[in-house]
Amino acid sequence: MTSPDPLLITSLTQERAHHDTCRAALAAMVDGAQEHVFTGEDVSASGADAEVLGYRLRSRAKEMRELPEGPLFFGRLDFGGERGGAGDHAGQSYHVGRRRITEHPSAPPLVVDWRAPVSRAFYQASARDPQGVRVRRRFGWAPGSRGDSTDLTGLEDERLEGEYLEVEPLADGRLADGHLGAGSLPDGRHPEGSLPATPGGSRILASEIERPRVGPMRDIAATIQPDQDELVRADLTVSVCVQGAPGTGKTAVGLHRAAYLLYTFPQRVQRGGLLILGPNRTFLSYISEVLPALGETGVRQSTVGEEIARHPVTGEDDEAAAAVKHDARMAEVLRRALYARVGSEGAEGAERAEGANGLAVPDGSYRWRVPGEALARIVADVRAEQLPYAVGRERVRTRIVRYVRERAERRAGPQSSAWVQKISRARPVGAYVDAVWPKVRPEEVVAELLADPAVLAAAADGVLDADEQKALLWARPPRSWKSARWSAADLVLLDEVAGLVEHPESYGHLVIDEAQDLSPMECRAIGRRAVYGSLTVLGDLAQGTTPWAAREWGELLGYLGRPEAVVVPLTSGFRVPQAVVELANRVLARLDVGVPPGQSLRRDGELRMLPTDDVLGETVEAVRRALLYEGSVGVITADPDVVRVREALGGAGIEAAGVDQLGARVTVLGAGLAKGLEYDHVVAVEPAAIVEGETRGLHRLYVVLTRAVSRLDVVHARPLPFE
Known part of the structure; x- marks a missing residue:
């Protein structure tokens, strides 16, 4: 390994000292947030105002106390002179981290939040468009670091006008102090042999992306790429669809966009x-630590089923029934x-109950008459307005009262609000409504629809x-x-009717993952909850x-109510090997x-x-070999074979956990639960059985094969379904 440059050792020492300063400042911020809770208890304000203030202060203190441990910055920006386009940042240096850290609210930040406008250059600046940046520095931290300054083991400078600072790995996988490497060419390419073919030509960046995965998903604030950053920072009013x-x-990208919107538009989003x-609870558990690591706690994470669950699921549909219930025509x-x-049927019944000539509404000893034609016109007009069912019902009542009021005021002048309420509560009016x-x-x-063939036939005529x-x-x-x-599927139908009766509350923004699996009716349920908000699909x-x-x-975006959303493809992967x-x-x-x-x-x-004649035996051997490497091992098989594979591993002395134990070294799971998860080493067991397990089995196999981020073993006795 090349001997470290003394100047670089000095730089590393200075950065470690800066991190110690940041750690002390963060501790003071946490203590200060708690102190504000105590002082806020004595605030002179109304009871309601004091309660709101107290809630905000307690929430802030709780958020600060629950910040995950870890390095406080991962990058630094050094801006050049004004001629380089640095503007107000000319000559300034900023450390970039997961949250803003300062010694005092009015003091310059020791660390700027990765979501701040100035931080955008960390992700977007290039040799072709330096955006005023003279040097972009990345920091290498020991894997699993809890934020000790001694864990800062490397740094790497990219001089956008031509040079970069390279780091080399130590034997234990950490990053060593760097040395000055060859310069980059004006078009951003690096001379042959100077750096490996990694995103941005950065060894630190590549090391972070390829680091072994065990446990829940991590944030990618340190490794966001320019095309990802554009999506993350899209405006709140913009709905985007990412085909990835x-x-x-x-x-x-979706989770970091959520964090960005909460930071940039806090009042509007909150x-x-x-x-x-997400698609299921396993997936939500896997991603649950990303937003807290970015400083955002308390964000609701749910599934469509949980959002619409008016009742427990105790019944089951066959495939034909479920397909019809999820079809858009059911709306x-x-x-x-x-x-x-x-x-008309209801109106006729009301007329028979109250008399053939319409309603007689009592007002003391007098009776106001509302003709049947007027009543029919009121109902028809309200129906034509296509209001929510519950609103329409009250609108009919209101217009009947208005009809009576107009005649009463012609006869006796303006009527009081108490008189209006009395007429509204009159028995004939209520009975008619x-x-x-x-x-x-x-x-x-x-x-009634699912139980009565006649009712279903009338409602489905010409549709089903x-x-x-x-x-x-x-x-x-x-x-x-x-x-x-x-x-x-019945719960989806219930939600559709509930949405017709009364609109649900709308969220400010929804992030919908694995959206390709949503049915049209599920999309409609989501769309009703985003009438006044935007979507990240x-x-x-x-x-x-x-x-x-x-x-x-x-078509799917249309069902979500966002046909105008732009579809942005992400095709270049950094996690799955070629x-x-x-x-x-x-x-x-x-x-x-x-x-x-x-x-x-x-x-x-x-x-x-x-290929093998003994699938279980070969699977055991594949897992043994995988355990010689770092990282997690996922053994993915057809759903009915999960128990059999786990027992075979247990019989060979290999402890294998279920999919709900995210920190396990070896996990055995059915193909149906693999979506959204990733493992360093995947053992895919008998692809033909996975394909045969469901109608869209080849799609499921595609999911299984792409869960591996370092190594993939395909164990099979039967012919491969893609050969």
């Missing part, structure tokens, strides 16, 4: 709230079923064919909706594994989606095809 090939960091939607069927309760526009529960509508209607009907209808066994059409998975983004990507591309070529083949900037990694 495996290993391109689409999930990380007013409506921010929601992260029209449900609308008809709901509004079949409104209209209940008859013509009755109160209704979503459960009543859906249960006879076979589809037959698939929908319950084989054994319950006595009432209260005893119904609701399936997961993440997914990969090639990884769509549900029967209703999207084939193209335009050999693995090439194998996955062979599967991709057989899928029915218009997705370009993925590509990887990593030329390392290992792929081994292991």
Whole structure:
């Protein structure tokens, strides 16, 4: 290894000292936040104002106390003179980290937040467009560092006008003190042999990206690439759809965008709230530590099923019934079923109850008459306004009262608000409204639709064919909706009707991951919760594994209510090695989606095809070999074979955990739970069985093969389905 330059040793010593200063300042910030809670208790304000202030101070103190331990900065920007485009930052230096650190609120920051405007140059500046940056410095920290200054083991300077500072690894994998390397060329390329082919030509960057993964997902604030940064910093009002090939960091982009929006637009986002939607709880557990590491706690992370869960899921649909229930046409069927309760039949019943000539509304000893024609006109006008069902019901009542009030004021002058309330509560008015526009529960509508062939036939006429209607009907209808066994698909139907009755509250922003697997009806449920907010939609059409998975983004975005959202492809991966990507591309070529083949900037990694007559025995040996390396090992098999594979590993003395134990060294999981997860070494067991396990089995296999970020073993006794 080249001897370290004395100047670089001095630089490293200075940076360690700066980190100690930052650590002391952060501790003071934590103590100060708690002190503000105590002083805020004595604030002179109204009870409500004091309560709000106290909540904010306590939340701030809690957030500061719960900051994860770790290095406080990962980069530094040194700006040149004004001629270089540095503007107000000319001659300044800024350390870049996961949160702002300062010794005093009015003092210059010791560390600037990665989301601050000035930090953008750390991700975007290049030799072609230096953005006023003279030197960009990256810091190398020992793996697993908890933020001790001694863990700062390397640094690397990129002089955008031509030089960079290179670091070399020590034998234990840490980074050594750097030395001055060859310069970069004016177009940003590096001389042959000066650096490996890594993102940005940076060994520290490559080391961080390729670091072994054990446990939950980490943030990528130190390694965000320019195209990712553009997506992260898109304006709050912009809805974006990221079509991301495996290993391109689409999930990380979505989470960092959430953190950026909370930092940049705190009041606007927090007013409506921010929601992260994932495919399942395992996935949400995997990503749960990313936002707290970026200083954002308390963000709701959920699944679509949890958001719409009016009842526990106790029933189950066959594939045909589930497919119809998730179909977009069900929205029209449900609308008809709901509004079949409104209209002439109800009006006629009310007229018979109150007299053939309309309503007689008592006002003391006098009776105000509302003709039947006027009532019918009121109902028709309200229906034409297409209001939420509950709003329409009250609008009918209000307009009946208005009709009476106008006549009363002609006769006796202005009427008081108490008089208006008395007329509104009059029994004939209430009876008519209940008859013509009755109160209704979503459960009543859906249960009647699924239990009564005549009701379903009327609502589905011209929308669903006879076979589809037959698939929908319950084989054994319950006595009432209260005893119904609701399936997961039924909950989607209930949410649709609930949205017709009354609009749910809208979030300020939603991040939706693995969106390609959402059904049209699930998309409508999400769209109702984003009427006044924006969306970040993440997914990969090639990884769509549900029967209703999207084939193209335009239609799905329309169901979400965001047809104008721009689809941005991410095709260059940094996590999955090229050999693995090439194998996955062979599967991709057989899928029915218009997705370009993925590509990887990593030329390392290992792929081994292991044909055998003893699948379990070869799987055990593959795991033994994988354990010789650092990092996590994921053994992915067809869902029915999980127990058998885990028992084989246990019998060989290898402890294997379930997918819910994120810190385990070896995990055995079914292919159905693999989406969104990643392991350093993946052992894919019998691809043919994985493909046969479901209708879109090749898509599932594509997911399985792309979970490996360093090495992939494919164990099989049967012919490979992509050969």
